[in-house]
Amino acid sequence: MHAFDYVRAKDLSGAITSGSRPAAKFVAGGTNLIDLMKSEVERPAHLVDINGLGLAAVERVPGGIRIGALARMNDVALHPLVQQGFPAISQALLASASPQLRNMASIGGNLMQRTRCTYFRELTFAPCNKRDPGSGCAAMEGENRTHAVLGTSSSCIATHPSDLAVVLAALDAVITLHGRDGERKVMATDFHLLPGSTPHVEHALRHGEVITAVFVPDAAHASHSSYLKVRDRSEFEFALASAAVGLELSGGTIRSARVALGGVGTKPWRSREAERALIGKSPATATFRDAAEAALTGAIPHEQNRFKIELAKRTLVRSLTDLAGGAA
Template sequence: MTPFRYMRATDAASAVLKGGAAGARYLGGGTNLVDLMRENIETPESLVDVTGLPGGIDELPGGGLRIGAAVRNTALAEHRAVRLRYPMLARAILAGASGQIRNMATVGGNILQRTRCSYFYDEAGSRCNKRHPGEGCDAVGGFNRNHAILGASSACVAVHPSDMCVALAALDAVVHLRGNGGERRLAFTALHRLPGELPDVDTMLQPGELITAVEIPPMPFAARSTYRKVRDRSSYAFALVSVAAALDVEGGQVRDVRIALGGVAHKPWRAERAEALLRGGPLSATSFAAAAEAELASAQALSGNGFKIDLARRTLVAVLEDLSGEIA
């Protein structure tokens, strides 16, 4: 591990002041960043510990929630308002990691975790454009069973590993940011990037910008929502495919719907095509299948992950059928 300087921030202003320096990184629970530092993939000159920043989970007028970036994943999953109003979020967090990791991991750190692509972690023997831009991507022609089927590029086929982020994308969450230029808000679906020609740039954050909170708007029908994760083993593993969904039904018609997919792209994938087809349509297995087909129409398989396309299609249909049965 490369030597670094350690600093603690007492508030957002001091964090941004310290974190804006060249080579600085923000440190939350460290469940991802410290691992990358041990492998010499991340080599920050200084770490700014932001776990002591004021935080909490505040209920907003109208029923929404504001979640501080320093809130631990366990606290968020166990919060009564989250379990009752946004069960997909609680289930996604619980599916994501063991209790020990959830007790350490923060909301901000979970959002900014980096891919678990094995080639990204193999500093000594693999080419990776995310690690060294312009070097190449060994995953394209290598072992790519877990890799992207949507939104990938020839430069990178890695997937975003977070379960929590899939639920936040489906819930129309908004990220609160603070940087040297002041404060701003960004739709959660706009925070993470697809790889394009710049796979080493994971998000739309500006240099030194700090996530201070995540806001979830009121969404009454999200009380009937769920998260399903398909993985290789029942113990904690990253998703091959996951689905976060909420369904609002009236008189046998889909009045509104929210869907996001995980394990399929470089970012949490909001299923906007499927949502558009379902809204105003009949509540039926046929419409669910058509929506899933439309969403996966642009999917492209690599040599080892073609099964993911059908798996994503069937998982999405199964989740919608389960939700429609609960509503009925």
């Protein structure tokens, strides 16, 4: 492993100062970063432990809930405020990783985790534009069964692996960041970036900035929301396709709708096209199928992942059907 020094930050300003040094990295649960350090994909010179910052609360604030960035995935999943007001968040977290990992892994780290594309982690034989900009993309002609069909570019087709991030994109969450210039807020939908020609630039976080919290607004479609994840095995596996959906139904009509897809996009994939296809309609299979067609418009498959287009459509139709109480 590459040599590094370690400091445990005592407060936020100390963390920002230490984390702003060149080649510094924050560590929270370490479940993603330490793995990548062992394989030398990540080679920080300074590791800044932020676990002492006291950012682990889940609390009600005006208009919604605030989840501290250092709250552990399991604690958030089982929190009554989350289970009652935002069931899709709880379901996405419980469908992630394993109980041991969820007890270690933090919310901020979950949003920042890096792709599971095999070539990204394989230093010895595979070109990868995300790991080594300009080197090429081994997945284009190689193993791409688990890769993205939405938001891809000629430089990278890797999916974003987080389940939680898909729900946060659907539910209009806002991420709070603190850095040398103070506090700023970024919509969850804008936090992760499309690969374009710079797939190594993955998110809106600036070097030295700490994610401190996630705010999720109250809404009827948030308290009536769900997350459905389809994967190769039922535990300890990333999504082949997933759907985060929220519906406000009244008088047999869909008043508001939120839709985001996981496992198929290079970033958590909010589909406003699908939402437009749902709003004002009655919950029925034909409506849900229209929404699914709208969501996957523009999908571009590669040799091994064509099946994901139909899988994602069926995942979305099933999740909407279940959420509408089988009304379809």
